[in-house]
Amino acid sequence: MRFSELDGRTVAVWGVGRETRSLARQLSARLPGARLVAVIGDDPERDRDAAAADEHLAPAPFVAGEEALRWSQGRGLEVLVRSPGVSIHKPQLEALRRGGVAVTTATGLWLHERDGASVIGITGTKGKGTTAVLASHVSATQRPTHLAGNIGHPVLDLLDVPAEEWVVLELSSFQISDLAHGPEVAVLTNLFREHVDWHGSEAEYRREKLRLLGLPGIHACAFRPGDEQVEAAIAPGARRVPFGAAGGWHVTDDGVADGAGTVIPPGALPLRGRHNAENLCAALAALDAAGFGRADLPQALAGVRGLPHRLQTILERDGVEWVDDSIATNPASSIVALEAFDDRDVVLLAGGYERGQDLSELARELAASERVRVVCLPVTGERLAAEAIAAGAASERIFNARDMEQAVGIARELAEPGTVVLLSPAAASYNAYRDFEQRGEHFAALVGARRAGEPAGDGGT
Secondary structure, three states, X not given: OOHHHHOOOEEEEEOOOHHHHHHHHHHHHHOOOOEEEEEEOXXXXXXXXXXXXXXXXXXXXXXXXXXXXXXXXXXXEEEXXXXXXXXXXXXXXXXXXXXXXXXXXXXXXXXXXXXXXXXXXXXXXXXXHHHHHHXXXXXXXXXXXXEEEOXXXXXXXXXXXXXXXEEEEEOOHHHHOOOOOXXXXXXXXXXXXXXXXXXXXHHHHHHHHHXXXXXXXXXXXXEOOOOHHHHHHOOOOOEEEEOOOOOOOEEEOOEEEEOOEEEEOHHHOOOOOHHHHXXXXXXXXXXXXXXXXXXXXXXXXXXXXXXXXXXXXXXXXXXXXXXXXXXOOOHHHHHHHHHOOOOOOEEEEEOOEOOOOOOHHHHHHHHHOOOEXXXXXXXXXXXXXXXXXXXXXXXXXXXXXXXXXXXXXXXXXXXXXXXXXXXXXXXXXXOXXXXXXXXXXXXXXXXXXXXXXXXXXXXXX
């Protein structure tokens, strides 16, 4: 379904986030014949308060999620636009679909409206946001480019962007799971176990993530070769642009290279860590897949700034570097964060919401490194501590904290000049915070870098 097809229809939104607020705003401005309804989700008070604060959502009638099917049959509900965080596997949504209600997202409406033209869609378990920033930055040195999705603009705010101007779109598995139309270029940075609670299983997460590569409208795919399931998911006829291996953009000891040799030496790489060099390879492969000419490298990377909460140095004081990597919601992300400081002593703050993730590899990394001490936060921190000790970590290098405030206090006592204090939790934040941003902001406030609730800004590494 296209956005323009909503005119005159009864449209429900489930979840009040930036995408659904943008939808309500655009409906009001462009399609006044559409009738808007708000569905109350798992947190009714939060949803009502958020909707009441938005001038376009506030007038909409509310209906509870479990009553949506009965209400739709009596009131002619035709379309439900879900926030990405609302799982397509909710029984209420499945019942609505069986009842003839089209379930989609703002991203799905926009992509179909644009027919995916001049859109680079970037997904992956790790690095998709940074890859999108890098791709849009380099692209903008050659032609008008817009950054959208979970970072940048809400997509429906770009309805008037001409087809010849490119949009770099960050996409989560939550958005991909029910997309009906793809971008012109699809990019997969990597694929690890994640979001099992939302998708229901690791196999379903992989399947729904990989849908992006085979959707209608895909002309080219940039991907890391070597995974048969990934390569089988690519749309027939789509041009294949591999990266991460010789012949394509890849990382060497001498920097980032393409098939012709080293192009970007280590000193010119804009972001810290080998994983960010790999993200740059994915970004450059994306531009190759889109048919861009070769940018002036490394000059085109000048001015790149890392995203908040992603290995972001928020304070350097008394020789101690405080780093916010709150985005690290899985163990693989925390491992690469530690690798970025492989020549430094590190105090790692880890732990959070329990989702049953496999902590064994991170535990082994901690056991193998005498330079890392760990301050463990509830709830997964307790399991990480036990697994690290079982793997051979010295118990005197592991500390337990009841909350972030105590964890920061312990880190202050442990840190000496030259130490990095790294918040890289290897877990989601939902047991203590609204999201990873709020967790990072609280960490920064406790450190003394800024007040809680202030925007994180776009600085850092």
